[in-house]
Each structure stands twice: as C-alpha cells, then as structure tokens.
Amino acid sequence: MSISKPPRSFFKPLAIGAPAPFRELPTRVERMIHFVPPHIEKVRAKSGDIAKQADVVLANLEDAIPSDAKEAARAGALDMAENIDFSSTGTGFWARVNCLNSPWFLDDVTELVTKAGNKLDVIMLPKVEGPWDIHYADQLIAQLEAKASIKRPIMLHAILETAEGVQNVEQICLASPRMHGISLGPADLAASRAMKTTRVGGGHPFYKVIEDPRSDDAPRAAAQQDLWHYTVSKMVDACCTAGIKPFYGPFADIADVEACEQQFRNAFLMGCAGTWSLHPKQIDIAKRVFSPDVDEVLFAKKILAAMPDGTGVHMIDGKMQDDATWKQAKVMVDLARQVAEKDPDLASAYEF
Numbered sequence: 001m002s003i004s005k006p007p008r009s010f011f012k013p014l015a016i017g018a019p020a021p022f023r024e025l026p027t028r029v030e031r032m033i034h035f036v037p038p039h040i041e042k043v044r045a046k047s048g049d050i051a052k053q054a055d056v057v058l059a060n061l062e063d064a065i066p067s068d069a070k071e072a073a074r075a076g077a078l079d080m081a082e083n084i085d086f087s088s089t090g091t092g093f094w095a096r097v098n099c100l101n102s103p104w105f106l107d108d109v110t111e112l113v114t115k116a117g118n119k120l121d122v123i124m125l126p127k128v129e130g131p132w133d134i135h136y137a138d139q140l141i142a143q144l145e146a147k148a149s150i151k152r153p154i155m156l157h158a159i160l161e162t163a164e165g166v167q168n169v170e171q172i173c174l175a176s177p178r179m180h181g182i183s184l185g186p187a188d189l190a191a192s193r194a195m196k197t198t199r200v201g202g203g204h205p206f207y208k209v210i211e212d213p214r215s216d217d218a219p220r221a222a223a224q225q226d227l228w229h230y231t232v233s234k235m236v237d238a239c240c241t242a243g244i245k246p247f248y249g250p251f252a253d254i255a256d257v258e259a260c261e262q263q264f265r266n267a268f269l270m271g272c273a274g275t276w277s278l279h280p281k282q283i284d285i286a287k288r289v290f291s292p293d294v295d296e297v298l299f300a301k302k303i304l305a306a307m308p309d310g311t312g313v314h315m316i317d318g319k320m321q322d323d324a325t326w327k328q329a330k331v332m333v334d335l336a337r338q339v340a341e342k343d344p345d346l347a348s349a350y351e352f
C-alpha cells in the first residue's frame with residue numbers, strides 16, 4: 001500500500017487559513033542567490049544596493065554566523081525584510097535558517113514567518129536528510145502562515161549536503177508542493193562523505209585522469225576531473241522530475257574567479273538554474289554564466305523559426321535539426337526571454 005498522499009490532498013494547505021501552495025513555480029530569473037551575513041551592520045547596510053544587482057538576496061542565519069551572533073543575525077534578517085525594497089526590482093528575498101536539530105531553528109522560522117512572512121519568498125533549509133525533514137518544516141510553516149495571515153505561500157529550498165540527503169534526493173524533491181529547489185552544498189557534503197578535501201566546490205589537483213605512459217618517457221598529460229559531476233547530475237534529474245529548480249552552491253576561493261566561473265558554467269550546462277554568490281564579485285560571474293550565450297540563443301531562434309510546429313527534419317548551418325533539437329532550442333529561447341525582461345542589453349543582443 002502506498003503511503004503517499006492521495007492526489008487531491010497534495011495541494012491542500014496544511015493548516016486552516018494558510019495560503020494554498022503554488023501549483024507552478026513562479027517564473028523568476030534566479031541566476032544567483034547572494035549570501036549576506038545579516039549580523040554585520042556594515043554589510044547589511046549595503047544589501048539595498050546589492051538587491052539592485054542580484055536576482056536573489058539571502059539573509060544567512062546558519063553556518064558562517066558565529067553561535068553568539070545567531071540572534072543578531074535573525075534580527076538583521078528582519079531588518080532587511082522591513083527596510084529593503086525588493087519588490088520594485090523583482091529581487092527575491094530568502095533566508096537560510098539553522099538546521100532542524102539546532103537550538104535556533106524553531107525561533108528562526110517562527111520569527112521570520114510571523115514577522116516577515118509577506119516579504120519572504122523562500123526559506124532555505126540546510127542538511128535535509130529525507131522527506132521527513134520537509135514534511136516537518138512544511139507543516140510548521142503552514143501553521144505559522146495561518147497564525148500570521150500570510151497571503152502567499154513561502155517556498156522551501158533544501159541544501160543537498162549529506163550522504164543520506166543525496167541518497168534520498170528524489171523523495172526530498174517530491175515531498176511537498178512547497179518545494180522550490182535544491183542547492184548543492186559541497187562543503188558539508190564533502191565532510192559527510194569523508195572526502196579528503198578542504199576546498200568548497202570546484203576541482204582538486206589530485207582528482208584527475210592521466211594519459212597512458214609515453215614511449216619517449218615524456219611527462220604524461222593529465223586533466224583534473226569534476227568531483228561534483230555525479231551529485232549535480234543526480235540533483236538535476238531529481239529536481240526536473242519534480243518540476244523544481246536545481247542550483248550549484250558555494251565556491252569559496254573568492255580570489256580564483258576563473259575557477260569559479262568554470263564551476264558555475266559546468267553547473268549551468270548540466271541544467272542548473274543558478275548558483276550562490278558569497279562575495280559581490282561573484283554576482284557578475286553568475287550573471288554572465290547563467291544568462292544563455294548570445295550566439296547559442298540566436299542559433300536556437302533559427303531552429304524555432306525553421307520548424308514552426310516543432311516537427312520534421314531540417315539542416316541549419318550543416319547541422320541536423322528535428323523535434324528533439326527544437327525542444328533544446330525552446331529551453332534556450334524561453335530562458336533568454338526571461339533574462340531579457342530583466343536586462344535590456346541582453347534583450348537587444350538576443351534580438352527580441
């Protein structure tokens with residue numbers, strides 16, 4: 001016997017008076033989720049300007065906030081909700097709460113939902129291990145939404161950062177209509193898996209493939225491989241099956257902008273919708289990488305124009321096109337249209 005909810009119940013609010021969950025995710029460009037440490041007044045003061053540049057601004061209450069600054073960070077997040085105008089730029093406002101087994105989770109969620117619930121788009125939930133974590137947070141948020149008469153449902157975004165979470169990622173994605181997406185958490189995940197790296201995201205010089213021995217005894221060529229390929233692939237498939245969005249997570253070598261850009265680009269090509277930015281200079285990198293390439297968009301537009309009903313076979317610039325490549329082109333052009341609405345320069349480059 002199945003223990004999943006009957007289809008008619010899946011979209012019912014979990015508390016009387018709570019808003020009904022979204023049936024479709026709101027259409028939003030979310031190329032980067034910019035992390036702000038809200039307990040630092042100087043940085044918080046800049047987050048109004050950051051909100052004009054970033055697609056999403058997130059008040060971080062979890063890791064990177066010292067335990068004696070947790071209350072200050074929570075108060076800072078409420079201050080951001082009250083004093084920053086996110087709506088005029090269509091910028092998302094998110095908060096990363098402390099994890100479920102911490103002493104701060106309950107107060108984080110209670111205060112955020114009851115005091116800032118009409119401003120908050122998404123709660124990011126760290127260290128999610130299975131669908132049971134989502135069910136608990138889902139029910140609690142619904143009760144608080146009802147109590148505070150919140151008008152629109154607050155979504156949930158899980159971080160994939162434990163071996164158990166990776167094992168259960170499909171059920172996590174399908175656990176609730178409140179789910180917005182999943183981000184890869186390579187630091188906690190590396191620790192959970194006992195991976196032998198101190199890096200946060202990106203490659204590792206010791207994780208590589210080398211060419212066969214050479215007859216001239218010359219040094220053998222080697223190329224670093226992607227430590228995160230398996231997890232990102234699994235996350236993308238699980239998210240797309242559930243109709244939610246996959247994201248890359250943090251890249252902590254702030255000075256190495258080239259490696260950051262490459263890690264972001266790999267994630268973009270594999271299907272991720274966006275990434276995290278930890279430092280202002282990562283915002284522009286993410287914007288560049290997660291906006292589709294102009295030449296690819298122009299080529300995709302040619303495919304759509306050549307096959308108005310999306311069927312048949314055509315040759316364009318020497319390349320075979322058919323119903324499948326039409327769908328690939330549509331992914332590219334649909335995203336370009338969304339990006340173009342936010343970015344007039346790209347709108348003209350994409351020739352909309």
Ligand SMILES: CC(=O)SCCNC(=O)CCNC(=O)[C@H](O)C(C)(C)COP(=O)(O)OP(=O)(O)OC[C@H]1O[C@@H](n2cnc3c(N)ncnc32)[C@H](O)[C@@H]1OP(=O)(O)O
Pocket residue numbers: 035036037042043046050060063064187188200250254277278279280
């Ligand atoms: C594994 C994980 O969980 S990752 C998620 C948790 N980690 C985080 O959220 C980290 C967020 N980022 C930060 O705290 C900081 O960027 C740090 C600690 C990484 C680096 O900070 P700094 O050494 O101060 O960086 P730097 O000196 O280059 O900063 C340049 C300017 O940008 C500002 N700045 C730095 N980070 C941010 C940020 N995230 N948002 C807004 N402004 C920022 C600084 O205040 C500074 O401003 P100023 O020139 O007016 O003084």
Ligand SMILES: O=CC(=O)O
Pocket residue numbers: 063126159161184185186187188189200249250
């Ligand atoms: O929270 C993020 C991580 O990499 O851990």
Ligand SMILES: [Mg+2]
Pocket residue numbers: 063126159161185187188
């Ligand atoms: Mg983490």
